[in-house]
Amino acid sequence: xxxxxxxxxxxxxxxxxxxxxxxxxxxxxxxxxxxxxxxxxxxxxxxxxxxxxxxxxxxxxxxxxxxxxxxxxxxxxxxxxxxxxxxxxxxxxxxxxxxxxxxxxxxxxxxxxxxxxxxxxxxxxxxxxxxxxxxxxxxxxxxxxxxxxxxxxxxxxxxxxxxxxxxxxxxxxxxxxxxxxxxxxxxxxxxxxxxxxxxxxxxxxxxxxxxxxxxxxxxxxxxxxxxxxxxxxxxxxxxxxxxxxxxxxxxxxxxxxxxxxxxxxxxxxxxxx
Amino acid sequence: xxxxxxxxxxxxxxxxxxxxxxxxxxxxxxxxxxxxxxxxxxxxxxxxxxxxxxxxxxxxxxxxxxxxxxxxxxxxxxxxxxxxxxxxxxxxxxxxxxxxxxxxxxxxxxxxxxxxxxxxxxxxxxxxxxxxxxxxxxxxxxxxxxxxxxxxxxxxxxxxxxxxxxxxxxxxxxxxxxxxxxxxxxxxxxxxxxxxxxxxxxxxxxxxxxxxxxxxxxxxxxxxxxxxxxxxxxxxxxxxxxxxxxxxxxxxxxxxxxxxxxxxxxxxxxxxxxxxxxxxxxxxxxxxxxxxxxxxxxxxxxxxxxxxxxxxxxx
Numbered sequence: 001x002x003x004x005x006x007x008x009x010x011x012x013x014x015x016x017x018x019x020x021x022x023x024x025x026x027x028x029x030x031x032x033x034x035x036x037x038x039x040x041x042x043x044x045x046x047x048x049x050x051x052x053x054x055x056x057x058x059x060x061x062x063x064x065x066x067x068x069x070x071x072x073x074x075x076x077x078x079x080x081x082x083x084x085x086x087x088x089x090x091x092x093x094x095x096x097x098x099x100x101x102x103x104x105x106x107x108x109x110x111x112x113x114x115x116x117x118x119x120x121x122x123x124x125x126x127x128x129x130x131x132x133x134x135x136x137x138x139x140x141x142x143x144x145x146x147x148x149x150x151x152x153x154x155x156x157x158x159x160x161x162x163x164x165x166x167x168x169x170x171x172x173x174x175x176x177x178x179x180x181x182x183x184x185x186x187x188x189x190x191x192x193x194x195x196x197x198x199x200x201x202x203x204x205x206x207x208x209x210x211x212x213x214x215x216x217x218x219x220x221x222x223x224x225x226x227x228x229x230x231x232x233x234x235x236x237x238x239x240x241x242x243x244x245x246x247x248x249x250x251x252x253x254x255x256x257x258x259x260x261x262x263x264x265x266x267x268x269x270x271x272x273x
Numbered sequence: 274x275x276x277x278x279x280x281x282x283x284x285x286x287x288x289x290x291x292x293x294x295x296x297x298x299x300x301x302x303x304x305x306x307x308x309x310x311x312x313x314x315x316x317x318x319x320x321x322x323x324x325x326x327x328x329x330x331x332x333x334x335x336x337x338x339x340x341x342x343x344x345x346x347x348x349x350x351x352x353x354x355x356x357x358x359x360x361x362x363x364x365x366x367x368x369x370x371x372x373x374x375x376x377x378x379x380x381x382x383x384x385x386x387x388x389x390x391x392x393x394x395x396x397x398x399x400x401x402x403x404x405x406x407x408x409x410x411x412x413x414x415x416x417x418x419x420x421x422x423x424x425x426x427x428x429x430x431x432x433x434x435x436x437x438x439x440x441x442x443x444x445x446x447x448x449x450x451x452x453x454x455x456x457x458x459x460x461x462x463x464x465x466x467x468x469x470x471x472x473x474x475x476x477x478x479x480x481x482x483x484x485x486x487x488x489x490x491x492x493x494x495x496x497x498x499x500x501x502x503x504x505x506x507x508x509x510x511x512x513x514x515x516x517x518x519x520x521x522x523x524x525x526x527x528x529x530x531x532x533x534x535x536x537x538x539x540x541x542x543x544x545x546x547x548x549x550x551x552x553x554x555x556x557x558x559x560x561x562x563x564x565x566x567x568x569x570x571x572x573x574x575x576x577x578x579x580x581x582x583x584x585x586x587x588x
Contacts (some may be wrong), residue, residue, distance in 0.1 A: 110291055111560045112569075117524040122299050125546045125554040202416055206528060209418050210543065222416075229422055229532075232437075244420035246499050250414035 008259025014252025022072050042235050048184040049096055054224075054238055055231055056138055064245055065225030067219040070131075071249060074213075075200035078135045082142025089143065090179060095156060097172045104147065109117025116203045120212045134213035138200050149192045153185035160184075187264045194257035195263035198250045205246045221246050275578070286571040292562045293345070297338050300555045312548075329586035341555075360556045363541060370440060371537035374456055374526050381461035382468060382522065383515060389465065390472025390511075391499065397477060405469060410467025417525055421459040421532040428455060434549065438533040456529045464518055471514045476509040482506075508579050516572030520565045527561070533535035 030049075036056045043053040051060040086108075093104040120137035127133055157163060157180065166176050207213035208222030216223070221242040228238035308321040325331050329340065344351065350360035361432045379587060395403040429437035435455055441448040480487065480503060530539030538557055545553040 031334055087534050110288060110295075112520075113288065113292055113566045114295075115520045115524045115565070116330070117527060120543055121527075121546065121554065122296060122558050125549075126300050129546070147411060193401060202414070205416050210528065210531060211417075212546075225416075225419060225422065232422065232426060233430055236430065239419075239422050239426065243416065243423070246416055246546060247411070247414045251411070255410075268346065 005259070007255045008263065011252050011255030011257070011259050018068060018249055018252060019072065020196050021065055022068040024090060024221055025062075025069055029059075029062035029063045029065050031059035032135055033058060033066040034217060035059075055227070055235070058240070060228070060241060063219050063224060064221070064241055067221045067224065067242070068245065068249070070214055070218060070220050071201050071204060071246075074131070074135055074138070074204040075197045075253075076228075077206075078138035078200050079196045081135075081197070082139035084148045085139075086143040086146025087150040087182075088191060090147040090152075091154055091177050093147065093151045094154035094181070095177050100150055101151070107180065108144035108147040111141070114141070116141045117206065117210075117213055122206050124212045129212045129215065129216065131208075131214045132206060133206070134207040137207070138203050141203075142196055142200075145196065146189070146192065149188060150185060153188045154181045157181045157184045172247045191257055191264055194253055194260055198253035198257065201246065201249045211231065278574070281570065281573055283475050284498075285566065288566050289563055292566065293342055293559055294338070296555060296562070297341060300551060301334065301337065304506075333386055339439065343557070345556070351552040353545075353550050353553045355545070355553070360553050364538065364556065364560065367537045367541050369443070370535060371526055371530070374453060374460070374535065374537060375522055376520050377453060377457040378460035378464065378525065378529075379437040379515075379519070381457055382464040386465035386468025387504075387511065389469035391476060391504070393469065393473040394476035394480065395495070395499070397480075397488065402473075406473070409466040412463055413471075415463060417459055417463045418528050418532045420463060421455065421529060422460055423531075426453045437442060438535070440535050452535075456533045456535060459532075460522065460525045460529055464521055468511070468514055472507065472511055472514050475510040476503055479503050479506045505579075507577065510571060512536065512575055512579060516569055516575075516582045519549065519568040523561055523564055 011173035036058060037053070040049075040053050043049050043056060045052050047057050049061070051064070054063065089108070091102050093101040116137045119140050120134055123137055124130075138231055154177075160180075162174055163180050166180055171179070204213055204220070205225075208220040209226045210222075211226065211258060213221035214223050224242040228235070228242070228260040232239055284330070291586050293535050308324040309316070312320055312324060328339060328579075332340075341351070350364070352358065353360050353363055388395060389409070393402045396402045425437045428435045436452050438452075440452050443449050485498060485502055487501050493501075521575060526537065527539035529535070529540065530537045531543055534540070538560070542557045545557070
């Protein structure tokens with residue numbers, strides 16, 4: 001088995017486990033994650049509370065499970081919306097060519113000047129911090145990324161013979177794009193989306209940690225770490241588990257994306273780490 | 274060559290200008306009335322009107338932009354509504370700390386990343402390579418703020434070797450540098466992971482080439498081959514990644530300053546959000562974005578310097 005196959009398998013395993021836990025938490029968690037208990041504060045690991053309880057007596061495992069839904073949902077919405085807009089722009093650039101293409105790609109270059117954190121800071125200052133602003137910021141950074149990937153991949157498809165044949169048959173640029181170009185670049189888009197999923201999960205965690213994302217009482221790994229930081233002398237274990245969850249999720253999607261890329265385009269795998 | 278430089282410089286200036294327009298629009302047009310944002314929703318209409326007049330908010334938007342950008346060009350970003358001092362003073366006061374952290378972070382990132390990448394490439398396929406690749410894969414997935422917390426837990430809480438956060442000021446340089454050790458480490462460990470991977474694959478590509486085999490056959494030592502032949506030729510992708518990582522280092526310092534309670538620009542921007550200090554946030558966002566764009570510009574110029582083939586093509 002090559003290392004690439006290992007990447008794909010570990011990534012797929014982590015993503016499947018994470019998704020299963022997130023789905024499970026929608027119908028069942030060991031305890032109600034919003035349930036507070038003054039008598040059960042800072043409990044260590046036990047048979048009743050597998051990962052102990054936090055400063056408000058909430059069950060840590062239940063909180064982590066509930067937060068996984070938040071992470072996945074944010075990544076899904078942000079990458080979905082940003083990816084769709086970016087892909088549409090990239091396809092338009094590729095189909096139109098000329099000054100339209102130049103203009104769109106220049107705009108995309110401009111987008112790269114704003115890391116997600118800067119954009120989130122701007123939105124938080126203007127509208128106040130909220131999870132939807134964090135999602136908007138993460139979606140925004142995905143637009144130029146997908147515009148570039150879609151345009152680059154689409155430009156190659158436009159030179160193919162079957163596109164030429166379609167054009168000779170009188171198909172419009174729009175129908176060529178929808179019927180021939182988009183299906184043939186979907187593999188590249190799916191690979192990119194998987195990798196951006198990992199980036200989005202990391203970004204959501206960082207924004208929530210900084211107070212620009214999920215607001216109380218919404219459970220979020222990043223926010224749990226923020227709360228744990230002030231309690232580090234008292235209960236260091238609270239700072240460990242959410243971090244491990246973030247790593248597992250980011251690693252899972254990252255490895256899956258790398259693995260999918262190697263499978264879908266073996267030429268890219270040569271010499272790459 | 275001159276044409277290339279001129280075109281790139283013009284493009285760079287246009288980008289900076291575009292950024293200032295975008296930031297100004299997002300912060301001034303979308304949210305409605307900034308006087309409500311600053312004073313809060315329970316403020317009286319009279320107070321809002323007075324503030325709007327004071328800040329010139331009743332002028333048309335393009336005029337306000339021109340006022341702002343003309344001031345910014347001369348280093349005047351307006352007055353902080355919360356601190357009641359010029360924004361530029363606030364920035365200058367905190368800039369040395371943020372720049373030091375960014376500089377140390379970049380230096381440590383580049384050193385560590387290239388070193389690990391070269392070691393991995395030199396031991397290609399062996400245990401050392403495997404280990405470095407495993408660690409760097411993990412490094413890409415680790416949030417910098419969480420790594421910071423673990424470092425604090427180990428070196429400040431358990432071992433008590435280093436301070437857990439805060440900054441004593443530059444009057445005591447030793448204490449100041451000591452308080453920057455953990456933040457720099459956290460920044461560099463995360464950022465160098467990507468760099469190590471790119472350095473490794475770039476070095477491996479070059480190692481396969483004929484001139485490396487020739488050098489080896491001529492009896493050159495491994496270190497000499499590495500320093501003289503492999504690294505200079507592997508540099509272009511490495512510089513690209515270093516340039517791209519500056520965005521990571523900039524956002525990294527913002528996050529890290531907040532983890533370690535360092536009073537730099539990253540702390541300032543979060544205080545300003547909490548204080549509804551719009552002018553300060555606006556200036557800082559433009560400043561951070563400008564740093565990212567400037568670095569990318571410098572990287573583009575650096576390509577030509579490290580790859581003489583490009584110079585020939587451009588002239």
